[in-house]
Amino acid sequence: xxxxxxxxxxxxxxxxxxxxxxxxxxxxxxxxxxxxxxxxxxxxxxxxxxxxxxxxxxxxxxxxxxxxxxxxxxxxxxxxxxxxxxxxxxxxxxxxxxxxxxxxxxxxxxxxxxxxxxxxxxxxxxxxxxxxxxxxxxxxxxxxxxxxxxxxxxxxxxxxxxxxxxxxxxxxxxxxxxxxxxxxxxxxxxxxxxxxxxxxxxxxxxxxxxxxxxxxxxxxxxxxxxxxxxxxxxxxxxxxxxxxxxxxxxxxxxxxxxxxxxxxxxxxxxxxxxxxxxx
Amino acid sequence: xxxxxxxxxxxxxxxxxxxxxxxxxxxxxxxxxxxxxxxxxxxxxxxxxxxxxxxxxxxxxxxxxxxxxxxxxxxxxxxxxxxxxxxxxxxxxxxxxxxxxxxxxxxxxxxxxxxxxxxxxxxxxxxxxxxxxxxxxxxxxxxxxxxxxxxxxxxxxxxxxxxxxxxxxxxxxxxxxxxxxxxxxxxxxxxxxxxxxxxxxxxxxxxxxxxxxxxxxxxxxxxxxxxxxxxxxxxxxxxxxxxxxxxxxxxxxxxxxxxxxxxxxxxxxxxxxxxxxxxxxxxxxxxxxxxxxxxxxxxxxxxxxxxxxxxxxxxxxxxxxxxxx
Amino acid sequence: xxxxxxxxxxxxxxxxxxxxxxxxxxxxxxxxxxxxxxxxxxxxxxxxxxxxxxxxxxxxxxxxxxxxxxxxxxxxxxxxxxxxxxxxxxxxxxxxxxxxxxxxxxxxxxxxxxxxxxxxxxxxxxxxxxxxxxxxxxxxxxxxxxxxxxxxxxxxxxxxxxxxxxxxxxxxxxxxxxxxxxxxxxxxxxxxxxxxxxxxxxxxxxxxxxxxxxxxxxxxxxxxxxxxxxxxxxxxxxxxxxxxxxxxxxxxxxxxxxxxxxxxxxxxxxxxxxxxxxxxxxxxxxxxxxxxxxxxxxxxxxxxxxxxxxxxxxxxxxxxxxxxxxxxxxxxxxxxxxxxx
Numbered sequence: 001x002x003x004x005x006x007x008x009x010x011x012x013x014x015x016x017x018x019x020x021x022x023x024x025x026x027x028x029x030x031x032x033x034x035x036x037x038x039x040x041x042x043x044x045x046x047x048x049x050x051x052x053x054x055x056x057x058x059x060x061x062x063x064x065x066x067x068x069x070x071x072x073x074x075x076x077x078x079x080x081x082x083x084x085x086x087x088x089x090x091x092x093x094x095x096x097x098x099x100x101x102x103x104x105x106x107x108x109x110x111x112x113x114x115x116x117x118x119x120x121x122x123x124x125x126x127x128x129x130x131x132x133x134x135x136x137x138x139x140x141x142x143x144x145x146x147x148x149x150x151x152x153x154x155x156x157x158x159x160x161x162x163x164x165x166x167x168x169x170x171x172x173x174x175x176x177x178x179x180x181x182x183x184x185x186x187x188x189x190x191x192x193x194x195x196x197x198x199x200x201x202x203x204x205x206x207x208x209x210x211x212x213x214x215x216x217x218x219x220x221x222x223x224x225x226x227x228x229x230x231x232x233x234x235x236x237x238x239x240x241x242x243x244x245x246x247x248x249x250x251x252x253x254x255x256x257x258x259x260x261x262x263x264x265x266x267x268x269x270x271x272x273x274x275x276x277x278x279x
Numbered sequence: 280x281x282x283x284x285x286x287x288x289x290x291x292x293x294x295x296x297x298x299x300x301x302x303x304x305x306x307x308x309x310x311x312x313x314x315x316x317x318x319x320x321x322x323x324x325x326x327x328x329x330x331x332x333x334x335x336x337x338x339x340x341x342x343x344x345x346x347x348x349x350x351x352x353x354x355x356x357x358x359x360x361x362x363x364x365x366x367x368x369x370x371x372x373x374x375x376x377x378x379x380x381x382x383x384x385x386x387x388x389x390x391x392x393x394x395x396x397x398x399x400x401x402x403x404x405x406x407x408x409x410x411x412x413x414x415x416x417x418x419x420x421x422x423x424x425x426x427x428x429x430x431x432x433x434x435x436x437x438x439x440x441x442x443x444x445x446x447x448x449x450x451x452x453x454x455x456x457x458x459x460x461x462x463x464x465x466x467x468x469x470x471x472x473x474x475x476x477x478x479x480x481x482x483x484x485x486x487x488x489x490x491x492x493x494x495x496x497x498x499x500x501x502x503x504x505x506x507x508x509x510x511x512x513x514x515x516x517x518x519x520x521x522x523x524x525x526x527x528x529x530x531x532x533x534x535x536x537x538x539x540x541x542x543x544x545x546x547x548x549x550x551x552x553x554x555x556x557x558x559x560x561x562x563x564x565x566x567x568x569x570x571x572x573x574x575x576x577x578x579x580x581x582x583x584x585x586x587x588x589x590x591x592x593x594x595x596x597x598x599x600x601x602x603x604x
Numbered sequence: 605x606x607x608x609x610x611x612x613x614x615x616x617x618x619x620x621x622x623x624x625x626x627x628x629x630x631x632x633x634x635x636x637x638x639x640x641x642x643x644x645x646x647x648x649x650x651x652x653x654x655x656x657x658x659x660x661x662x663x664x665x666x667x668x669x670x671x672x673x674x675x676x677x678x679x680x681x682x683x684x685x686x687x688x689x690x691x692x693x694x695x696x697x698x699x700x701x702x703x704x705x706x707x708x709x710x711x712x713x714x715x716x717x718x719x720x721x722x723x724x725x726x727x728x729x730x731x732x733x734x735x736x737x738x739x740x741x742x743x744x745x746x747x748x749x750x751x752x753x754x755x756x757x758x759x760x761x762x763x764x765x766x767x768x769x770x771x772x773x774x775x776x777x778x779x780x781x782x783x784x785x786x787x788x789x790x791x792x793x794x795x796x797x798x799x800x801x802x803x804x805x806x807x808x809x810x811x812x813x814x815x816x817x818x819x820x821x822x823x824x825x826x827x828x829x830x831x832x833x834x835x836x837x838x839x840x841x842x843x844x845x846x847x848x849x850x851x852x853x854x855x856x857x858x859x860x861x862x863x864x865x866x867x868x869x870x871x872x873x874x875x876x877x878x879x880x881x882x883x884x885x886x887x888x889x890x891x892x893x894x895x896x897x898x899x900x901x902x903x904x905x906x907x908x909x910x911x912x913x914x915x916x917x918x919x920x921x922x923x924x925x926x927x928x929x930x931x932x933x934x935x936x937x938x939x940x941x942x943x944x945x
Contacts, residue, residue: 169723172681173733173786176715178705178740191727326805327776441667470666471832472891475876479890497805500835500878527881541807542880543835545862549817552839555807558775 017268023261030076040067042074042227050244060246062235064225068246071227072254078228080258082139083208086146087201093147094154095190095197101155102162103185109159116152124149128211132220142221146211150204157200161193202266206259213255229255286357287314288491289338289459294351296330296337303563307333308515309571310588311351313597315459320485320492322506322523324499326538328559329512331495335461338493339378340368356458374404377452381464383444387436393447394420394432400454419450423480442473446480453484460485461493466501478505499542503527511535514559514571516588520597531596531603534572570601578602618654619794619826620678620713625651625687625697627673631899645899647673649850650687655794660820660827662841662858664834664873668895670850671830675796678828679715680704691794711741711790718799720779724771730757730782731767737790752789759822760785761815777808781815788819795820796828801836813840834877838862846870849898849907856933866929866940868912906938914939 011018035042040057046065053060059068101112119127131145165171166189174188213230216222224231229251236248296308308330315321323331336342338353340360353360355376360368380386388396397416401407407415413432420428423446436444445465452460462481466474482505485492496502502509502523509526511519511534519532530536537555557575560567568574573583583601591598627648648670655661665671676682678689680701689696691709699707714737717723724733734753738744744752757767762781771779780800787795797816801809817840820827831837837844837858844861846854846869854867865871875888891911901907909919916939924936 169717169719170725172676172715173717173723173783174725174736175681175705176679176710177737177786178710179736180705181702183740188725192725326807471834471876472666472872475888476890498878499806499880503880503883504878524883538806539881541810543809543833543839544880544882545835545838547839549813549839552810552813554810554814 011268014268016264020261020264020268023257024265027076027080027258027261030073031080032077034073034076038067038070038073040070042066042071043225050239050247052244053246059250060244062232062247063239068232068250071232072229072250075227075229075232075251076254076258078222078226079209079212079230079255082143082212083146083205086143086150086208086212087205089143090147090150090154090204091197091201094151095158095193097151098155098158098160099162099185099190099193102159103166103189104181105163105166112155112159116155119148120152125211125214128215129218129220132215137220139221142212142215145215146208149211150208153204154197154200158193158197161196162189165189165192198269199266202262202269206262209255209258209262285316288317288319288356289315289493290352290354291334291338292352292354294334294337294353295349296333296342297347297349298343299345299347300563305562306515306567307346307562308337311512311515311517312590313510313517313520315491315493317458318485318489318491319508320482320494320506322494322496322502322509323512324496324502324509324538325512326497326559328514328562330515331512332463333515334512335378335463335493335495338461339372339376341378370404373400373457374455375457376459376461377455377457378461378463379445379448379452379465381467383441383448383465383469384436386448387444389436392433392435393439394434397432397447397451397454400451404455415454416450419454420447422484423447423450423453424476425450441469442477445469445473445477449477449481449484453488453490456488457490459491459493461495463495464497465494466496466498474501499527499539511538515562516571516599517597518572518599522595525596529604531598532572532600533576533578533602533604536604570599616657618656619659619691620828621654621690622678622697623652623688623690625674625677625689626685627670627677627682628685643899646850646901647898648677649901651847651850651852653845653852653855655826655828657826658820658824659843660829660841662837662844663828663830663847664832664837664844665847666832666873668849668898669847671847672798674847675715675798675828675830679713679796680707680710705740711737712793713796714787714790714792714794715796715798716783716787716800718802720776720783720800720803721771723783724779724786726771729768729770730762730774730778733782734767734786734789737786741790756785756789757781759819760788761811776804777811780804780808780812784812784815784819788823788825791823791825793825794828795825796830798830799832800829802831802833809836816840834862834874835879846873849895849901851907851936853908853937854933854935856930856935860930860933864929864941864944866927866933866935866942867908867937868914868939868941869908870935871941872913906936914941 011021044066046061048061049063049065051057051061057067057069059072062068097112101109128145128149131148132141135141171184171188174184179187212221213228213233216228216230217234222228222231224235232251233248236251239247291314292312294308294311298305298307311330311334323334325331337348338360348361351361387393394413394416397419398412401412401415402409417428417432420432425431425443425446439447466477469477478501481492494502494506506523508520509523510517511532513534519526519530519535526535527539530539540553541555543552555575560571560574568584569586569588570583573579580602588599589601591600591603625648628644628646630642631645632643651674653661663671673682677684680696680699683701684697687697691713694709696709704710731753734756735749738749738752753767754764757764760781762778762785766774766778774782801812804812819825829837829841841858843856844858845852846867848869854861854865854870861870862874865874872891896907896910904921904923906919906924909915912919918938924938927935927937927940929935929940
């Protein structure tokens with residue numbers, strides 16, 4: 001069975017996974033083509049402020065008369081982009097650190113272990129806040145901070161997976177075939193660890209999105225008037241009491257949808273990537 | 280079949296089991312039938328895919344959810360196990376009918392002490408209080424030959440060797456003095472000297488209690504030594520059943536003869552050991568011939584591929600072959 | 605230090621001659637401020653063996669006897685604590701295991717594993733597995749590599765159509781063939797086989813054993829065959845070594861050792877093995893007691909003392925001497941057996 005037919009099979013068997021892929025496609029579309037497709041300029045204010053959802057403004061308008069729908073769609077690029085950058089960064093560094101620690105053991109393992117322990121000693125969101133506040137309130141720092149607080153989970157999962165396979169027969173066989181320690185670690189063990197890390201990537205994407213939105217909710221990272229889900233929720237929060245629920249709800253729903261999609265995708269991705277599931 | 284006129288303890292009749300899998304329905308067992316008398320040790324031998332483990336699990340009603348019993352009866356002490364409800368079966372298992380498994384470590388709960396695991400069975404079936412269950416557990420550990428039993432009862436499985444874990448498994452299985460013990464490859468993975476002592480133990484305890492044993496194994500040597508009668512299985516069929524000595528000295532089914540001829544024995548050189556041509560048929564096919572060994576058999580005729588498989592009964596033997604040796 | 609047993613009359617030197625091999629592991633971890641010496645587990649204790657050209661040497665013993673550690677040392681996957689391994693005129697034990705991957709002799713000593721499934725990377729195909737040693741040790745690439753892989757597969761009876769499959773898509777026998785094809789791809793001089801057929805059905809085992817015999821002839825290899833199945837060892841080995849708790853207790857031509865074992869442990873092993881098709885008459889002696897601890901063993905006592913049916917006081921006070929129960933045989937026992945099994 002080829003990779004493609006296996007993928008089709010998994011999606012056919014698992015409608016929930018198929019749904020998550022469709023949703024992901026939707027989000028990707030919004031991120032890539034959103035700005036070109038939205039009916040209104042997300043930054044343009046108008047005099048139709050605080051208008052409830054209608055045929056003209058599907059999600060209503062906010063306190064400056066900006067179209068909420070356009071802003072929600074355009075924000076997708078920013079939120080997903082930042083989360084993706086953070087996850088890509090921590091995926092590479094965390095997996096490599098974890099595999100090295102798990103495979104080599106000894107001092108490497110101890111040092112990396114203490115590093116992850118240090119990070120995990122803090123409540124992670126508070127740590128992210130602290131890092132951004134200390135390093136400077138920029139988008140890049142939000143990305144780095146998000147990557148750092150996710151480092152322990154990647155390193156730990158990768159370490160466990162590498163540790164299990166350290167004494168495997170195929171590792172010995174690779175050494176017999178002339179592979180050096182580095183080659184064995186990267187060429188033999190790492191490919192076995194990657195499927196499990198793929199699940200982590202998807203789960204962490206959801207968490208990273210929440211993180212970046214959360215930081216901008218409290219004023220770190222993205223600044224208004226940029227359209228971003230966290231800021232929009234923050235801006236809309238003040239209007240809920242007075243009855244203008246749509247300003248905070250729709251960005252909130254978008255956040256929820258994004259996290260939900262990535263969580264569902266994690267399992268499906270693993271099924272596709274792991275050849276043991278192929279028949 | 281057993282000559283004493285008593286009804287057998289366990290009687291499997293025309294048992295057929297299928298598994299629904301992603302790639303089709305696997306006809307794992309077809310028309311399997313044999314009986315075990317009280318106190319008898321019957322070996323079930325065959326290679327991988329023969330259905331011997333599936334048979335054991337069907338008797339214990341421990342099959343996977345994907346399994347379907349499509350025909351047959353399993354009569355144990357007068358009760359049809361296939362028709363019984365879960366409550367009756369739960370009463371049976373551990374008390375009248377119990378099992379020991381291939382990987383002793385895997386069949387013990389790694390996070391509970393071994394003494395507690397033995398006590399569980401007693402608490403469930405023997406109607407005793409916690410204190411007495413504990414004491415009996417220690418006594419059972421002593422019976423299975425574990426030194427310093429009162430201390431070992433507090434041990435976790437990882438603290439014990441493979442042989443000792445298997446002894447604990449035996450203690451659990453025999454705690455309520457079952458009438459039938461099913462042993463599924465109980466010595467694979469154990470050292471040869473440990474294997475011998477474990478099998479001695481099972482035989483000894485069995486004889487003392489008049490317990491019958493169904494010994495599932497791929498090891499013909501083990502079957503020769505420990506079994507009164509042997510059931511030979513191939514691709515989900517029972518091909519031959521006979522008393523041990525007679526089976527191996529004068530096999531009547533071609534597969535039995537081939538199996539023996541493929542087994543290394545002292546006095547034979549490598550060139551004198553022959554292989555069995557072909558391989559197992561694909562049990563997912565809908566067009567399997569009545570004799571599943573025919574494709575690999577040099578005695579086959581057209582009738583073997585079309586006519587129903589005969590089950591010849593003669594002088595205490597069962598042979599499923601149109602052209603027995 | 606015992607010299608390996610090598611026939612004096614034969615002019616060809618052994619393919620591999622190991623002497624005084626030891627492997628000791630510290631147990632319990634070092635204590636920072638303790639004066640006491642760290643206890644050591646003697647996994648392999650002064651083992652010497654030689655494998656002649658074209659010979660199949662069997663290595664038997666139960667779990668904990670050190671045969672796995674010994675094979676890993678000979679295959680240079682782990683370092684020796686002491687001892688030398690002479691191969692093609694060089695002491696391989698002097699080369700650290702971590703650096704042996706790059707050594708020219710790497711291609712000449714290969715190994716076939718017991719668990720064929722576990723020894724093939726589940727993420728790669730059979731072709732990848734067979735290609736790996738050819739790529740790294742022989743520097744083959746592209747078309748010559750593919751051709752060499754196909755040749756190796758063909759030689760081992762593995763149909764070309766299976767080369768693209770993953771291990772979980774192959775049967776037990778097919779996986780065994782992949783493991784063998786990979787090991788013989790570089791045409792090694794010495795092949796170490798660690799229980800290559802124990803996970804296989806008996807009918808498949810015959811085929812694999814036949815294949816191994818054919819390959820040995822065609823490629824002129826020598827085998828070190830480790831197995832717990834004494835019937836198989838008796839079938840294909842020229843000589844056999846019996847190990848117990850890290851030491852060699854008996855060595856000699858296979859048939860002679862099996863017919864008339866000199867060491868009580870060898871005798872116990874043989875007695876435990878059931879012969880298919882033949883019921884044994886009479887009860888057999890059983891080994892009782894627990895094996896001694898391999899941690900800091902007493903050098904002035906026989907390791908088997910305590911379980912040995914023939915043991916006496918002397919066995920606990922003095923290390924057993926080497927005796928010669930027959931031509932080209934040796935055993936280490938105070939009271940060796942003399943009657944046939």
